[in-house]
Amino acid sequence: MQPTPRFELENRVNRFQERLQQEDLEGALLRERIDLFYFAGSMQQGYLFIPAEGDPLYMVKRNFSRACEESQWDQILRLKTVKQLPSYLAETGFKEVHKIGLELDVLPVNEYQNLQAVMPGVEFKDVSPAIKEIRMLKSSYEVDCFREAGRIAAEIMEKVPDLLRVGKTELMLAAEIENLYRRAGHQGLLRMRSFNTEMAFGHVYSGITGMKSTFLDSCTGGEGLTTASPQGAGWKKLAPHEPIGLDYASIYEGYTLDHTRVFSIGKLSSELLKAYGLARKIQDEIISRCQPGVAVEDLYALSLELARSEGLEEYFMGYGDGKVKFIGHGLGLDIDEFPILAAGSHLLQPGMVFALEPKFVFPDKGVVGLENVWVITETGAEKLSPIADDLVTVPVK
DSSP states (O other), rough: OOOOHHHHHHHHHHHHHHHHHHHHHEEEESSSSSHHHHHOOOOOOOEEEEEEOOOOOOEEOOOOOHHHHHOOOOOOEEOOGGGGGHHHHHHOOSSSSEEEOOOOOTOHHHHHHHHHHHHHTTEEEHHHHHHHHHBOOOOHHHHHHHHHHHHHHHHHHHHGGGOOOTTTHHHHHHHHHHHHHHHHTOSOOOOSSSTTTTOSSSEEGGGGGGOOOOOSSSSOOOSSSTTTTHHHHSSOOOHHHHHHHEEEEEEEEEEEEEEEEEEEEEEOOHHHHHHHHHHHHHHHHHHHOOTTTTHHHHHHHHHHHHHHTTTTTGGTTTGGGGOOOEEEESSSSSSSSEEEESOOBBBTHHHHHHHEEEEEEETTEEEEOOBEEEEOOOOOOOOOOOOOOOEEEEEEE
């Protein structure tokens, strides 16, 4: 395992400290595990105090020895109880703190109340918007992680055609693909900041199961195996002349590259092929307009207009109550980061990494579309998922 470099952690903390100073906060006390990893280089259980100036203090409940191995920061203390927090802060130069930031979008109410009890008189403010915006802009180190995840994804997608057989269950296909990912170093789970959401490797769906959305904020989901796991691959068998969707996430050093490709055993109908061609056109038109300063909501509006111009708006980004109101989302250590390619979102900035996923969902027929990952540069958008955009058709076997 390679630790996050010290210079990378310093850059992240420095950017966060600028925000703390702008918001007149003396520091922030972070608890959420991915924020811990992002700023400390370790997600061992505990609290990371980032002062408005100076080095962070990592106070670890479990596992202290691993935290010392993983984090590049010098100040790492063993924390037995939350009651030690005030004394630890005092010992490191913060005898009196009045305003501290917390991740109020994810912090459990019980923990918030515990902090209020042990730090009476301290005013707490939500710093989750600042954290999300800082994490939204990726460094060259992070982009390189995406590149490696893209390389892995491309190698695995090339092997998929040989796995397609009429009569094979979605579950068996998923198991074969996920075996390839695990052998390539996939961590085995995807991380999401949103409350009450979960996913493992991704989704396999074929034909009519593609139109089954689920509790995730996604236009696809798959049927799943049981009502206790209502997403992803199910027991349905692959059939000829239907779209087979693979919506997976390749991961390297925690960085998630979300990608979708469509395959078929035997040729698809002209209706589905037309929609797939439109999905590619929407992608290409949007990417051609991606420049720093462009409003994301304008790109979203463009996608809706293109779908409408071909009479396919009813099926675009979902069907019926499965529709979603975005065409892409940010990526990083979580799969649901900023920016969201939707109405009222951000202006494009260099360093933004996002998945663009124009898809069409047809009742009783399935899903066609694609998903690629892009990074905004000073001059435009660069593709980070080096997978051919073609819909791949294999002979009926």
